[in-house]
Amino acid sequence: MHEPIDPARLARLRTDLGRKGMDINQKLTDILAGKNVTLATLKMPHEQKPGEKPEEKLRRFLNQISRAQRRLGTPAWGLCVTCQAPLPDAVLDDTPWTEECNTCGRL
Numbered sequence: 402m403h404e405p406i407d408p409a410r411l412a413r414l415r416t417d418l419g420r421k422g423m424d425i426n427q428k429l430t431d432i433l434a435g436k437n438v439t440l441a442t443l444k445m446p447h448e449q450k451p452g453e454k455p456e457e458k459l460r461r462f463l464n465q466i467s468r469a470q471r472r473l474g475t476p477a478w479g480l481c482v483t484c485q486a487p488l489p490d491a492v493l494d495d496t497p498w499t500e501e502c503n504t505c506g507r508l
């Protein structure tokens with residue numbers, strides 16, 4: 402089982418998620434304004450939906466970040482949403498919006 406989350410780490414994760422949300426929002430605004438935006442550096446979830454437009458992809462990512470913000474600080478934080486296996490701290494520190502373990506994410 403995971404230890405209760407360290408308050409400093411919790412604060413950092415909250416900040417990271419907030420920043421990421423703002424970053425995505427900005428890119429979404431730029432895309433809708435017709436600007437050229439690169440999505441390659443975003444560490445987007447690897448899930449691909451055929452035919453999905455960049456703005457749809459960004460909205461999906463924003464929703465995922467919101468869900469992570471709601472989970473943060475609750476017992477659901479850090480667990481795979483599908484099988485409840487604990488996600489590695491290194492993964493959560495790098496991409497705190499991760500929802501599924503490697504096994505479930507590949508299905």
Ligand SMILES: [Zn+2]
Binds near residue numbers: 502503506
């Ligand atoms: Zn899983």
